[in-house]
Amino acid sequence: MLDYAKILSKTAQEIKPSGIRKFFDLLSERKDVISLTVGEPDFITPWHIRVAAIDSLQKGKTYYTSNSGTMELRSAISSYMERRYNLSYDPKDEIIVTVGGSEAIDLAMRASINPGDEVIIPQPAFVCYGPIAELAGGVPVIINTKEENRFKLTPEELKAAITPKTKLLVLPYPNNPTGAVMTREDLEGIAEILRGTEILVLSDEIYCELTYGMEHTSIANLEGMRERTVIASGFSKAFAMTGWRMGYTLSPREITRQMLKVHQYAIMCAPTMSQFAAMEAMENGSEDVKMMRDEYNRRRRLIVNGLRDMGLDCFEPEGAFYVFPNISKFGLSSEQFCQRLLDQGGVAIVPGNAFGDCGEGFVRISYAYSVSHIEKALERLKQFIETLS
Amino acid sequence: MKELLKLLENDAKLSPRALALMLEKEEGDIKAMIEGYEQDGVILGYRTVIDWDKTNAEYVTAMIELKITPQRGHGYDLVAEKIYNYPEVESLYLMSGGFDLAVFIKGKTMREVAFFVAEKLATLEDVISTSTHFLLRKYKDNNVIYGAVPVDERGNII
Numbered sequence: 001m002l003d004y005a006k007i008l009s010k011t012a013q014e015i016k017p018s019g020i021r022k023f024f025d026l027l028s029e030r031k032d033v034i035s036l037t038v039g040e041p042d043f044i045t046p047w048h049i050r051v052a053a054i055d056s057l058q059k060g061k062t063y064y065t066s067n068s069g070t071m072e073l074r075s076a077i078s079s080y081m082e083r084r085y086n087l088s089y090d091p092k093d094e095i096i097v098t099v100g101g102s103e104a105i106d107l108a109m110r111a112s113i114n115p116g117d118e119v120i121i122p123q124p125a126f127v128c129y130g131p132i133a134e135l136a137g138g139v140p141v142i143i144n145t146k147e148e149n150r151f152k153l154t155p156e157e158l159k160a161a162i163t164p165k166t167k168l169l170v171l172p173y174p175n176n177p178t179g180a181v182m183t184r185e186d187l188e189g190i191a192e193i194l195r196g197t198e199i200l201v202l203s204d205e206i207y208c209e210l211t212y213g214m215e216h217t218s219i220a221n222l223e224g225m226r227e228r229t230v231i232a233s234g235f236s237k238a239f240a241m242t243g244w245r246m247g248y249t250l251s252p253r254e255i256t257r258q259m260l261k262v263h264q265y266a267i268m269c270a271p272t273m274s275q276f277a278a279m280e281a282m283e284n285g286s287e288d289v290k291m292m293r294d295e296y297n298r299r300r301r302l303i304v305n306g307l308r309d310m311g312l313d314c315f316e317p318e319g320a321f322y323v324f325p326n327i328s329k330f331g332l333s334s335e336q337f338c339q340r341l342l343d344q345g346g347v348a349i350v351p352g353n354a355f356g357d358c359g360e361g362f363v364r365i366s367y368a369y370s371v372s373h374i375e376k377a378l379e380r381l382k383q384f385i386e387t388l389s
Numbered sequence: 390m391k392e393l394l395k396l397l398e399n400d401a402k403l404s405p406r407a408l409a410l411m412l413e414k415e416e417g418d419i420k421a422m423i424e425g426y427e428q429d430g431v432i433l434g435y436r437t438v439i440d441w442d443k444t445n446a447e448y449v450t451a452m453i454e455l456k457i458t459p460q461r462g463h464g465y466d467l468v469a470e471k472i473y474n475y476p477e478v479e480s481l482y483l484m485s486g487g488f489d490l491a492v493f494i495k496g497k498t499m500r501e502v503a504f505f506v507a508e509k510l511a512t513l514e515d516v517i518s519t520s521t522h523f524l525l526r527k528y529k530d531n532n533v534i535y536g537a538v539p540v541d542e543r544g545n546i547i
Contacts, residue, residue, distance in 0.1 A: 035541070038541075038543045038545070040543055040545065042541075042543070127547050298411035299411075301413065302407055302410045305410050306410075350546060354547065371403070371407070372400060375407065
């Protein structure tokens, strides 16, 4: 009998599994639960985008594409970034089409981290950054962002976290789970600290199309930032293409060159039929994005007001499709609150500490659901809150 | 306001408060707009969509194509009025193309529907010919998809 613990990769074994696994297992056993837990759009990929993929299959486009993705798709992405965000990346050697935004994050980390390098991660945040940094030999350094700052990363917090070992700053905005965004002004404060250093930035902009009341700004737009920034983005949230696994990196060619090596050996290329679908999305999908964003916005207003009306404090989320209310006044931990809400109220939401220790005292509620679903959930939630008062 | 109408058309149960929040308007304004639309006949009613196939109701629906000789001075309106006043007639449309009026009839049995066409429609002075088609299955009606109840397949929570 092999001693697997001794044999297998220590790094892999030391990665902590998701802390709320047992909660989710319980959730799947219960019937009649109204869930507000998911992290992906409820929309199905628009039909014309699906047709483009089906078409490519009918035409027999089943071979590998060029490693960094088809030139057409890269060009389409380049035009889109120019048009939407005033960012200029050369499709020839500054764009890689990846297997989801997830691979984009992985490439950026593997191409930039040397063993022992520190990776600054503002939390609450999506769960992947720490583990991926560790797998690349890096050391995660957590910044606990604060509700009073609307969960934005402040220059003071950043300055305090920087050490001589700092290699990379992760900027996950618009943010999952808080819905926080960083405006141009906010980013300028961060850029000011980074200028003149050798610290790189991984800007996870997967939710860039889902901002409400203002246009998204990338840190790469600011002076002195483009040369050190890898933008990781993709099609999942904007075009409701989560299952297609379509993402991309945007970065200076020197960084792209190294990431491409990792991508070539580990992945070869992103799925060909997904690339054809993504091309259609880039070229003709802007109306769909707008339609979905408007719908998310309506739900956002409904849910934020609904939560505030029942005494749940939440700052106004300006991006993504999550709201992050503060439940500490009820005297329960996040997990206790969610467990009780599930058992007594029949509503499932995600405890905030799943996204970092500073998420304790908060819960994440997703509004990637229909209005009628949200209204039913709010009704049940209201009744539950009343039992706590 | 078109957005308000679209939201209500999709879900008549939305409260003025929910609509106000979603459209960034005052609740009072929303209520006033709805009342205005009702008075002007823009909003004609609120109906519940029922899939009768899921009950044990016995019924038959048919679409009848009518060819009409329009009366001098009245066009199609007079004959349309005669037809749509029958309670059996669910819908009546004036169409372009190979026939004039599309009539949707609901009855308890095929025989009942056939007799309605023969005795009440075909006999109308203006009617030249009728062609009856029976509805076999509703896939989608008025933007509602009939059949299987959609299940949320999304599993990944983070």
